[in-house]
Amino acid sequence: MISExxxxxxxxxxxxxxxxxxxxxxxEQHGQTIxxxxxxxxxxxxxxLRDEHGFIRASxxxxxxxxxxxxxFEVVYLLHSIKHNLRIRLKCRVSGENPSIDSIxxxxxxxxxxxxxxFDLFGIQFLNHPDLRRIMMPEGWEGHPLRKDFPVHGHKYxxxxxxx
Amino acid sequence: MSESFTPxxxxxxxxxxxxxxxxxxxxxxxxxxxxxxxxxxxxxxLDGETITKAQPxxxxxxxxxEKQCEALTFQQVIPLTDRVDYLANLSNNxxxxxxxxxxxxxxxxxxxxxxxxLLTELTRINSHLVWLGTHALDMGAMSMFFYCARDRExxxxxxxxxxGQRLMTSYFRIGGLALDHxxxxxxxxxxxxxxxxxxxxxxETLLDNNPIWKSRTIGVGTVPVETLLALGATGPMIRAxxxxxxxxxxxxxxxxxxxxxxxxxxxxxxxxxxxxxRMEEMRQSLRIMTQALEGMPDGPFQADAPKVVLxxxxxxxxxxxxxxxxxxxxxxxxxxxxGEVYQVIESPRGELGYYIVSDGTSKPYRVHMRTPSxxxxxxxxxxxxxGLIADTIASMGSMDFVLGDTDR
Numbered sequence: 345m346i347s348e349x350x351x352x353x354x355x356x357x358x359x360x361x362x363x364x365x366x367x368x369x370x371x372e373q374h375g376q377t378i379x380x381x382x383x384x385x386x387x388x389x390x391x392x393l394r395d396e397h398g399f400i401r402a403s404x405x406x407x408x409x410x411x412x413x414x415x416x417f418e419v420v421y422l423l424h425s426i427k428h429n430l431r432i433r434l435k436c437r438v439s440g441e442n443p444s445i446d447s448i449x450x451x452x453x454x455x456x457x458x459x460x461x462x463f464d465l466f467g468i469q470f471l472n473h474p475d476l477r478r479i480m481m482p483e484g485w486e487g488h489p490l491r492k493d494f495p496v497h498g499h500k501y502x503x504x505x506x507x508x
Numbered sequence: 509m510s511e512s513f514t515p516x517x518x519x520x521x522x523x524x525x526x527x528x529x530x531x532x533x534x535x536x537x538x539x540x541x542x543x544x545x546x547x548x549x550x551x552x553x554l555d556g557e558t559i560t561k562a563q564p565x566x567x568x569x570x571x572x573x574e575k576q577c578e579a580l581t582f583q584q585v586i587p588l589t590d591r592v593d594y595l596a597n598l599s600n601n602x603x604x605x606x607x608x609x610x611x612x613x614x615x616x617x618x619x620x621x622x623x624x625x626l627l628t629e630l631t632r633i634n635s636h637l638v639w640l641g642t643h644a645l646d647m648g649a650m651s652m653f654f655y656c657a658r659d660r661e662x663x664x665x666x667x668x669x670x671x672g673q674r675l676m677t678s679y680f681r682i683g684g685l686a687l688d689h690x691x692x693x694x695x696x697x698x699x700x701x702x703x704x705x706x707x708x709x710x711x712e713t714l715l716d717n718n719p720i721w722k723s724r725t726i727g728v729g730t731v732p733v734e735t736l737l738a739l740g741a742t743g744p745m746i747r748a749x750x751x752x753x754x755x756x757x758x759x760x761x762x763x764x765x766x767x768x769x770x771x772x773x774x775x776x777x778x779x780x781x782x783x784x785x786r787m788e789e790m791r792q793s794l795r796i797m798t799q800a801l802e803g804m805p806d807g808p809f810q811a812d813a814p815k816v817v818l819x820x821x822x823x824x825x826x827x828x829x830x831x832x833x834x835x836x837x838x839x840x841x842x843x844x845x846x847g848e849v850y851q852v853i854e855s856p857r858g859e860l861g862y863y864i865v866s867d868g869t870s871k872p873y874r875v876h877m878r879t880p881s882x883x884x885x886x887x888x889x890x891x892x893x894x895g896l897i898a899d900t901i902a903s904m905g906s907m908d909f910v911l912g913d914t915d916r
Contacts, residue, residue, distance in 0.1 A: 373847050373848060373849065374610050374611070374847070374849045376849065376850060378848075400734070400737050400738065401737045401738060401740060402740070403740070403852075403859065403861060403878060404740075404861065404863070404876070404878035406863060406876040408865060408873075408874055409874075420863070420876075422850055422861070422863065422878065426737070426751065426753050429758050429759070431759075431850070431852075433850065452738050452740075453735070453738045453739055454738050454739040454740035454883060454886055456886070457740075457882065457886050458740075465574075478567075479566065479567055480566075480567045480570040480915060480916075481567065481570065482567075489572060489575050490574060490575055494575075496575060496576065496578070496579045
C-alpha cells in the first residue's frame with residue numbers, strides 16, 4: 345500500500361510500473377521516503393536505481409530485529425544519489441527462520457563490509473556474497489550480539505578456548 | 509633544492525637465488541602499527557616491495573556501542589556518542605541530538621543553534637590538526653606534530669571552558685546545550701580565530717617547501733572516482749577527487765544555510781590533494797566561526813520543552829512542576845514518539861549518519877551509526893594495490909580514519 349502523499353512521487357511510480365507489485369508499501373517519515381520491497385527482487389531494484397536514477401552509492405546497510413514478531417528482521421538499505429541530491433530507504437522483511445537475502449555486492453562494491461557487519465551482528469545470510477565472514481566479533485563467537493534475544497552483558501563471561 | 513628530488517646513490521640489489529625473486533611474501537601490518545594510530549591489521553601480499561594485494565582487517569576495537577544504546581535512555585546515549593569518534597565528539601553529539609529532535613519534533617532556539625555551529629567547526633579544526641600532525645609525523649616531518657599539538661592546546665582549553673572537559677565534551681543536549689556560554693568563552697573563540705590563520709600559513713610553508721613531503725604525496729594513493737563512491741568513501745576523500753558533495757551545503761542542518769562558506773575541491777585525487785582540501789577546510793571553518801561569533805544571538809539556550817529538557821536549578825527551588833519534570837526525566841527518560849529517522853551531518857571525516865528507530869518508549873529501539881571511517885577504510889585495499897609498502901603509510905594517513913569510528 346502506498347500512502348497518499350507518495351502517490352505522486354515519480355521514483356515510486358517508475359518502480360511500480362517497471363516491477364508491478366514489488367513495492368509492498370511506501371511511507372514518508374520526517375521528509376524521508378521509505379519503501380518496503382519484496383526481498384526476492386532486491387538486486388534488480390538496486391540495479392535499476394543505480395543505472396537509471398543516479399544512486400551511485402549505498403550510504404549504509406543495516407538491519408532491525410522485531411523479535412518476537414514474524415517476519416522478524418528488516419534489512420535496511422540507505423541509498424543516496426549525489427547527482428539528484430536524493431536519499432531513499434529500502435526495506436526488506438526477512439523471516440527469523442534461517443534469515444537470508446541476496447547480496448547486493450554486485451551492484452555497489454561497498455556493500456561488502458556492510459553486509460558482513462549485518463551477518464556478524466544479526467546472523468542474516470547474504471547469498472552470493474564474495475566473502476561472508478565475521479567482521480567485528482571474533483571468529484569463534486557464539487550468537488549474534490545485535491539480536492534482541494542476545495543479552496546486553498553477553499551470554500558468558502568466560503573467554504575460553506575457541507572464543508577468540 | 510629542486511622539486512624533482514632524486515637520491516644520488518642508486519642501489520640495485522641482486523637476488524640471492526632465482527627462487528627468491530619469484531617468491532611472494534605475506535606481511536602483516538599491525539594490528540598495532542605505530543602509523544595506524546590504533547588497532548588495525550592490514551594483510552599485505554608483496555612482490556618485492558610492491559604490494560599485489562592489501563586486505564584491511566577491522567574489529568579489534570569493537571565495543572558494541574550500538575547494543576549499549578538499546579539499554580540506555582535517549583539522553584544517556586549522548587556520552588556514548590562522544591566515544592565513537594573521539595576526535596570529533598561534538599559532531600557525533602550534534603548528529604545524534606538532531607536526529608532525536610526530529611523524532612520529537614522540537615525546535616531549538618537560535619542561540620543554541622549558533623553555538624552548535626561554532627563548536628562543531630572548532631571540532632573540525634581540532635580533528636584536522638591531529639590528522640595533520642600525525643600524518644606528517646608518519647612521513648618523517650616530526651616538528652609538525654609539535655606545532656599542531658601546541659595549537660590544539662589552545663583549542664582544547666576552549667572546550668574545557670564550555671563543557672568542563674577537554675576530550676569527552678558531551679556539551680550538546682536534546683533540545684539545546686548543557687549549559688550557557690561560560691564567562692569569556694566567546695572571547696577565547698575570537699582570540700583563536702584571530703590567531704589561527706597565521707598558523708595555517710606556517711604549516712603550509714613547512715610542508716609545501718619540503719621536497720620529501722611532495723615526492724611522497726603527489727601521485728600517491730589514487731583510486732578511480734567511481735570506485736571511491738561505490739566503496740562508500742565520503743568527505744575530503746571524494747572532495748579531493750572532484751566531487752563537491754558536502755552535507756553542510758547539500759542537506760543543510762542546524763542552520764548551515766545561513767552561513768557563507770566554500771566547499772574546497774581538488775581534482776588530482778591523490779594524498780597531496782587530500783592534504784590541500786583539509787588545509788582549505790580549516791580556513792573555511794574559521795570563516796564560519798567568525799560569522800557565528802558576529803551573529804551570536806541572545807536568548808535561551810534550551811528549547812521550551814519541559815518534558816524533554818531538564819529544568820533550571822533555580823526553578824526547581826520554587827516550582828513544583830519543574831521538580832516533577834526533573835524527576836520524570838531523570839528516572840524515566842524522555843518518551844519519543846514511534847518512528848525512525850536518518851540524520852546526516854558532515855563530520856571532519858565525511859558523511860556521519862545516525863539511523864535512529866524509536867518504538868515509543870524512552871529507550872531507542874535501534875541506533876545505527878553510519879560512520880565515515882568505515883566507508884573510507886574500505887577503499888584502502890584498492891588504494892594500496894600496485895604501490896610500495898611506504899606508500900601504504902601515506903595512503904592510510906590521507907584517509908584520516910579513527911578506529912573507534914570504524915569498529916564502534
